[in-house]
Amino acid sequence: METHEEFYNTHPPPLNYENDITKVENFVRCHKNEKIVLITSGGTTVPIEQNTVRFVDNFSAGTRGSASAEYFLDAGYAVIFIYRSKSLEPFVRHFVNDSLLDKLEIKNNKSIQVKEDKVEKLLPLLKKYKDAKASNKFISIPFTTLIDYMWLLRGSCMLLDSKYCLIYLAAAVSDFYIPPSEMAEHKLQSKDGPPVMTLHLVPKVMKAVTHNWSRQAYIVSFKLETDSMLLETKSKDALHKYKHQLVIGNLLHSRKYNVKLISPNDIEDILVTDTNKKNGIEIEKIIVNKIKTKHDEFINNI
Ligand code: PMT
Numbered sequence: 001m002e003t004h005e006e007f008y009n010t011h012p013p014p015l016n017y018e019n020d021i022t023k024v025e026n027f028v029r030c031h032k033n034e035k036i037v038l039i040t041s042g043g044t045t046v047p048i049e050q051n052t053v054r055f056v057d058n059f060s061a062g063t064r065g066s067a068s069a070e071y072f073l074d075a076g077y078a079v080i081f082i083y084r085s086k087s088l089e090p091f092v093r094h095f096v097n098d099s100l101l102d103k104l105e106i107k108n109n110k111s112i113q114v115k116e117d118k119v120e121k122l123l124p125l126l127k128k129y130k131d132a133k134a135s136n137k138f139i140s141i142p143f144t145t146l147i148d149y150m151w152l153l154r155g156s157c158m159l160l161d162s163k164y165c166l167i168y169l170a171a172a173v174s175d176f177y178i179p180p181s182e183m184a185e186h187k188l189q190s191k192d193g194p195p196v197m198t199l200h201l202v203p204k205v206m207k208a209v210t211h212n213w214s215r216q217a218y219i220v221s222f223k224l225e226t227d228s229m230l231l232e233t234k235s236k237d238a239l240h241k242y243k244h245q246l247v248i249g250n251l252l253h254s255r256k257y258n259v260k261l262i263s264p265n266d267i268e269d270i271l272v273t274d275t276n277k278k279n280g281i282e283i284e285k286i287i288v289n290k291i292k293t294k295h296d297e298f299i300n301n302i
Contacts, residue, residue, distance in 0.1 A: 040171035041065020042084025060172035062087030071288035085142035157213035219244035
């Protein structure tokens with residue numbers, strides 16, 4: 001498998017990289033010695049043609065990352081949200097299933113206003129969003145492909161090497177890709193028969209995050225499994241290998257109401273109770289409150 005250095009040497013950064021990283025740099029400078037969280041969210045695409053019509057994708061709606069971003073803002077963090085374009089975003093996620101146009105009405109054929117019965121839900125969210133933007137506590141940067149993600153992750157992590165920084169890796173990142181040099185230039189034609197292509201392994205970057213780029217930060221990675229027998233072992237393996245602070249283990253079908261927080265000396269099971277559900281408490285609120293406490297202890301013990 002190629003090393004992460006080889007990967008970055010052979011794949012140039014995307015066109016908007018300098019712009020995106022300058023945004024992160026300015027944001028980090030503005031919040032020096034404050035708590036900052038970098039959240040990754042959504043899947044990554046792996047194109048199979050240079051002029052991309054088709055791609056392989058990873059499963060993730062972006063719920064975990066976008067909901068967590070809102071709760072980290074509530075907990076006083078400055079939030080850098082890097083997310084797969086078209087996956088869920090904080091605040092907006094509450095409205096994805098409703099049509100925006102159905103919430104508005106036309107007044108006197110001249111202006112537009114929010115329907116009265118929609119104000120109750122919209123107002124507090126809009127207020128939170130505006131406050132976060134006005135106080136410069138929130139930036140979001142989209143990516144699409146695996147290569148875009150890899151660059152954005154490296155550039156951002158290198159700027160977040162302090163104990164006040166939290167790296168929260170909720171994205172589901174592809175383990176395989178096709179290097180652009182091996183892709184067909186144009187759309188693959190079905191008349192040519194079933195395509196044969198070799199996927200390459202994506203270098204593991206977790207070690208670079210914990211040992212090179214963000215050595216002083218508090219780092220939380222995620223582990224998604226479908227077999228409950230594997231979850232704890234694989235999460236512990238990750239902790240052992242990368243020597244970071246926390247793995248959040250989740251199973252595909254129960255991830256919205258049950259996760260395990262796995263640290264080197266402890267495993268904590270988090271379950272959203274029926275009462276929680278009735279009160280609209282999301283699992284991300286509980287996760288973020290627990291992590292905030294752990295991060296505070298980490299800061300105070302260094
Ligand atoms: O978005 P939702 O629909 O709410 O779903 C949320 C989720 C299930 C996707 C999320 O909770 C989750 O579990 N994400 C991690 C999925 C996973 O198993 O990742 P992994 O084992 O491939 O990688 C381990 C960790 O390294 C992850 O934190 C990943 O973000 C990070 N990683 C992996 C490879 C890579 N090249 N870069 C990375 O940052």
